[in-house]
Amino acid sequence: MKKKLLELEKNALKALEIADDPSELEKIRVTYLGKKGQLTSIMKNVGELPKSERPEAGKLANIIKSNISKGFEEARDRIVIGKGDQAAFLDVTLPGREPLRGHLHPITLVIKEMCQIFARMGFTVVKGPNVELDYYNFEALNFPKDHPARDMQDTLYVSENVVLRTHTSNMQVRIMEAQKPPLSVIAPGKVYRRDSDVSHTPMFHQLEGFLVDKDVSFGDLKGTLTSFAHQMFGRGTALRFRPSFFPFTEPSAEVDIQCVLCGGKGCRTCSHTGWLEILGSGMIDPEVFRFVGYDPEVYSGFAFGMGFERIAMLKYGIDDIQLFFKNDMRFLRQF
Numbered sequence: 531m532k533k534k535l536l537e538l539e540k541n542a543l544k545a546l547e548i549a550d551d552p553s554e555l556e557k558i559r560v561t562y563l564g565k566k567g568q569l570t571s572i573m574k575n576v577g578e579l580p581k582s583e584r585p586e587a588g589k590l591a592n593i594i595k596s597n598i599s600k601g602f603e604e605a606r607d608r609i610v611i612g613k614g615d616q617a618a619f620l621d622v623t624l625p626g627r628e629p630l631r632g633h634l635h636p637i638t639l640v641i642k643e644m645c646q647i648f649a650r651m652g653f654t655v656v657k658g659p660n661v662e663l664d665y666y667n668f669e670a671l672n673f674p675k676d677h678p679a680r681d682m683q684d685t686l687y688v689s690e691n692v693v694l695r696t697h698t699s700n701m702q703v704r705i706m707e708a709q710k711p712p713l714s715v716i717a718p719g720k721v722y723r724r725d726s727d728v729s730h731t732p733m734f735h736q737l738e739g740f741l742v743d744k745d746v747s748f749g750d751l752k753g754t755l756t757s758f759a760h761q762m763f764g765r766g767t768a769l770r771f772r773p774s775f776f777p778f779t780e781p782s783a784e785v786d787i788q789c790v791l792c793g794g795k796g797c798r799t800c801s802h803t804g805w806l807e808i809l810g811s812g813m814i815d816p817e818v819f820r821f822v823g824y825d826p827e828v829y830s831g832f833a834f835g836m837g838f839e840r841i842a843m844l845k846y847g848i849d850d851i852q853l854f855f856k857n858d859m860r861f862l863r864q865f
């Protein structure tokens with residue numbers, strides 16, 4: 531058998547060496563390496579040899595197979611490239627490779643979804659500057675200079691009177707200053723604070739919403755936010771309003787939704803309380819109306835503000851906010 535194999539190797543390599551067109555090459559391949567080819571039939575006989583000879587014969591057959599394959603590839607390169615005939619080996623029946631398709635970032639998806647929900651309720655979408663005057667970010671929202679409420683937001687200053695906006699509430703003042711009631715507006719956008727850990731990044735996204743008209747009540751605020759939560763997290767989602775403080779709303783409330791992961795039973799995500807805080811809200815403070823020239827005796831309104839990252843983390847079950855901005859394709863590809 532050893533002799534047969536060596537003989538076969540010699541013949542095959544010789545044939546490959548003198549072959550000079552693709553169809554001849556293919557014939558050689560079939561003759562020696564094909565399913566019914568000579569090498570294959572010899573290899574089938576290995577099993578009939580005495581047990582002690584089998585390993586050596588098998589090993590030799592494999593070496594010869596790989597030598598012939600290598601010879602085949604060399605001959606193919608020589609013939610195809612030599613003749614400049616790549617097409618001879620182009621198999622047009624193979625399935626194509628699908629190009630990588632781009633898609634929207636998870637935060638963009640959540641921004642779109644939330645804006646659509648509020649737009650359906652009649653809110654107009656506006657955008658505003660990220661580099662903002664202290665006046666719009668703080669002063670006219672009833673945060674006087676040196677007011678302790680400013681400490682809640684670790685502000686990045688551009689200069690003494692110019693900041694990177696710490697929240698989208700600046701849009702309340704900008705829009706009310708420019709328009710007369712009635713109005714209902716949402717303002718999505720980037721905001722900045724000097725903060726970084728698993729639940730904070732120096733840049734994040736907020737949605738501000740506000741509505742001003744005659745006879746607006748806290749009930750209107752509750753109804754609007756309840757409708758939002760039901761559309762975003764499911765119809766039965768319970769809401770809880772907790773008294774809070776913001777300089778630009780009075781009264782103010784922080785709003786929790788029933789934990790979307792445990793349904794309110796208590797789990798790690800909701801710190802076993804059954805509730806998740808999602809936003810700040812309240813009735814617009816008369817002081818803010820005075821800054822923009824509205825008569826607080828005639829008009830009333832509500833406002834709310836929430837973070838898109840927080841909503842996206844709850845919606846998709848993400849426990850580290852930094853993932854949104856690391857640009858790791860293994861994370862981003864999942865949306």
Ligand code: DAH
Nearest residue numbers: 697699810811812833834835
């Ligand atoms: N601007 C607040 C913040 O970033 C959030 C907020 C609270 C916005 C209450 C509101 C509001 O419009 O009424 O912490």
